Amino acid sequence: MKIAIYTKQFSEEVLKIVKQIIDTCEKYSIEIEINESLSQNSNLKSTAYTIEKLESDYLISIGGDGTLLDTILYIKDKNIPVLGINTGRMGFLATMNENEVDLIIKNISKGSYKIEKRSMLYLETNNELFGQYNIGLNDFVVHKKDTSSMITIHTYLNGDYLNSYWADGIIISTPTGSTGYSLSCGGPIIFPSSNSFSITPVSPHHLNVRPVIVPDNSVISFEVDSRGSNFLASLDSRSMTVDSSIQMAVRKCDYPFKLLNINDKSYIETLQKKMNWGSDLRNKKKNLFK
Numbered sequence: 001m002k003i004a005i006y007t008k009q010f011s012e013e014v015l016k017i018v019k020q021i022i023d024t025c026e027k028y029s030i031e032i033e034i035n036e037s038l039s040q041n042s043n044l045k046s047t048a049y050t051i052e053k054l055e056s057d058y059l060i061s062i063g064g065d066g067t068l069l070d071t072i073l074y075i076k077d078k079n080i081p082v083l084g085i086n087t088g089r090m091g092f093l094a095t096m097n098e099n100e101v102d103l104i105i106k107n108i109s110k111g112s113y114k115i116e117k118r119s120m121l122y123l124e125t126n127n128e129l130f131g132q133y134n135i136g137l138n139d140f141v142v143h144k145k146d147t148s149s150m151i152t153i154h155t156y157l158n159g160d161y162l163n164s165y166w167a168d169g170i171i172i173s174t175p176t177g178s179t180g181y182s183l184s185c186g187g188p189i190i191f192p193s194s195n196s197f198s199i200t201p202v203s204p205h206h207l208n209v210r211p212v213i214v215p216d217n218s219v220i221s222f223e224v225d226s227r228g229s230n231f232l233a234s235l236d237s238r239s240m241t242v243d244s245s246i247q248m249a250v251r252k253c254d255y256p257f258k259l260l261n262i263n264d265k266s267y268i269e270t271l272q273k274k275m276n277w278g279s280d281l282r283n284k285k286k287n288l289f290k
Contacts, residue, residue: 002031003108004049004056004080006071009063010041014087017062017098022046024105035074049074056080058108058260064088065180069236072120072257073133081115083108083260090274092179095265107262114261118176118192119216120253121235129233129240129248136235137257138177140250143169143202145241147228150205154223157214166205169232172220172250173198176257177236179271187211191267197252221249 005021007014018038025032032046033056039048049055054074061068061084068084075082083104084094096104107113123134144151153165173182175190178198183189187200188211199220200211214220224231224244233242242248272278 001058001109002033002056003105004054004059004074005032005034005038005046005062006059006067006074007035007038007062008067008070009087010038013098014062015042015044017085017087017101018042018044020098020101021060021105024101028105028109030105030109054078054080058083060085060104061094062087063094065091065093066237068093069137072135072137072236075257076132076135077255079255079258081113081258081260083262092270092274093176093259095270096262100262104262108260112262114264116192116259116261117256118259119174119195119197120255120257121172121174121197121250122253123235124249124251126247129242129246130235130238133238134235135253136177137174138180138236139171139173139182139234141169141171141181141202141232141234142222142224142248143232143234144226145228145230145232147226149227150203151227151231152225154225155199156221156223158219159221162199162212163209165201165209167201167203167209169202170222171198171200171202173200174216179274182211188213189271216252219249219251221247223247 022032033049034046036048036050059080059082061071071082085096086094121136121140153170155162171182175192175194178190182200185200185202187198195216196213197216201209230241230243232239
């Protein structure tokens with residue numbers, strides 16, 4: 001068995017967690033490989049892998065949700081389950097903490113875990129906009145750039161005209177991404193097993209325009225008009241400047257992202273914990289002013 005470690009942070013705290021994982025894996029006779037940048041920024045002697053060459057059975061991401069999102073570019077269709085140890089803030093995807101390293105490695109070695117299959121987006125363009133990294137776990141976003149003027153996004157669903165959004169932008173979100181940028185723009189929370197995508201406008205000009213839920217077997221395509229010559233197209237945290245000559249369409253990726261669940265936390269429990277659902281925050285607010 002081999003476990004890969006991925007992080008883009010090299011603080012003392014993170015390196016301590018990495019060392020703890022390596023030491024624990026040694027106890028269970030598990031091989032370890034670390035990402036190339038971690039190898040270059042530490043004195044760790046483990047085998048290093050590159051974005052092109054990852055051959056582990058599991059991957060542990062150390063950081064926040066953004067760090068975990070980066071791992072999809074390494075994994076792509078390799079079918080490697082990912083677990084996140086959270087050193088960031090919210091942690092919707094990276095739900096484990098540094099005190100649970102022994103539990104994580106022990107359960108992985110025993111095969112005592114669940115795998116959640118999360119839908120991803122696949123972007124098709126006429127100029128290979130993101131090259132071979134044209135997949136996203138959270139969302140695809142079209143957004144205005146370098147101008148105060150809104151853009152017009154003519155949107156089609158399976159070739160049928162859906163709507164023209166006069167707005168700052170538009171978000172096509174997976175269920176995983178529904179608790180991110182889409183939520184902050186008024187989009188709905190979608191449960192991971194819902195087989196749906198959401199289309200959420202960003203600051204729309206018309207107040208009767210609202211988010212729409214569509215089946216995830218749909219192909220969503222766009223034509224963009226802008227007073228400026230350019231606008232932004234983003235997949236998760238990766239952005240490119242494009243113009244109206246670029247043809248773009250998103251659909252469900254042919255393969256899922258596999259999220260490793262060690263402590264058997266349900267999605268409802270995650271929502272309750274991260275968003276304080278069911279909690280009375282009034283007493284906490286009162287204590288702030290004492």
